[in-house]
Amino acid sequence: MSLRYALLALLTSRPLTGYDLSKHFSQSVAHVWHAPDSQIYPALNRMERDGLVESVPVRWGPKGTKKEYHITDEGLAAFRDWINQPLEIRRQRDPAYLKAAYLEWADPEAARAQLTQHLEYWSSHLELLRRTREALRDRTHPTLVHRLRKFPPEQHERIIRYKVFAYDGLIDQARAEVAWAKRGLRLIDELESEAAPAVSRGASADR
Numbered sequence: 001m002s003l004r005y006a007l008l009a010l011l012t013s014r015p016l017t018g019y020d021l022s023k024h025f026s027q028s029v030a031h032v033w034h035a036p037d038s039q040i041y042p043a044l045n046r047m048e049r050d051g052l053v054e055s056v057p058v059r060w061g062p063k064g065t066k067k068e069y070h071i072t073d074e075g076l077a078a079f080r081d082w083i084n085q086p087l088e089i090r091r092q093r094d095p096a097y098l099k100a101a102y103l104e105w106a107d108p109e110a111a112r113a114q115l116t117q118h119l120e121y122w123s124s125h126l127e128l129l130r131r132t133r134e135a136l137r138d139r140t141h142p143t144l145v146h147r148l149r150k151f152p153p154e155q156h157e158r159i160i161r162y163k164v165f166a167y168d169g170l171i172d173q174a175r176a177e178v179a180w181a182k183r184g185l186r187l188i189d190e191l192e193s194e195a196a197p198a199v200s201r202g203a204s205a206d207r
Contacts, residue, residue: 003043004052006033008079011053011071013147018044018067028143031129031170044069052078100184111188119181126174133167136160 006029010021021044022037035043047053052075055067071079096118103111135141139148139160148156 003033003035003039004047005079005082006035007040007043007047008052008071008075010143011069012076012079013143013150015068015070017058018069021069024143028132028141031132032166047075051075103184103188108188108192112185115181115184115188119178119185122174122177122181126171126178129167129171129174133164133171136163136167 006025007021010016010024010029016024018041022040025035025040044053044055048055048069051072053069054072055069057065058068060066096114099106099114103114106114132141136144137160139145139156144160144163147159151159
């Protein structure tokens with residue numbers, strides 16, 4: 001998935017300025033496709049050049065203007081084509097798991113610090129995902145509110161349930177990461193506990 005399809009997804013609900021796109025991106029799409037502002041604005045320029053979006057100047061402040069982006073018919077067609085195409089499944093590339101496979105080389109405290117960081121990040125992210133899913137289910141999520149205004153009521157349930165389904169998967173992944181980090185911390189304690197008597201016996205033998 002490229003960044004342009006994430007941006008097109010947001011623009012299918014309504015026109016947005018670059019600033020608003022960035023804000024809504026961080027509240028929704030960023031949970032599945034992270035991108036900083038430094039990538040979003042160049043992507044919008046390329047999309048406009050490729051005819052997927054068009055921009056119009058809108059009033060900004062007392063004298064200024066800014067670009068508001070509208071998805072074009074070509075952009076809608078490209079987005080629909082992408083949605084209907086199966087994704088290429090890519091093999092995993094995760095440095096956390098690569099390092100975990102060789103933690104015997106790490107100092108125990110360094111291993112604990114890495115897994116604790118992993119646990120804290122995913123625990124916090126899990127709570128964010130849960131709150132977002134709840135906001136989708138009760139229809140208070142700001143991005144969803146604007147999307148529902150554009151589409152007829154008979155489509156609302158379909159829109160909401162697919163988004164909740166996506167977040168259910170993200171929550172399952174986050175729970176698995178939390179559980180994995182906790183198991184790792186227990187493993188470190190077990191290995192250090194098993195190593196302690198051996199060290200003690202070795203010290204006694206030296207005496």
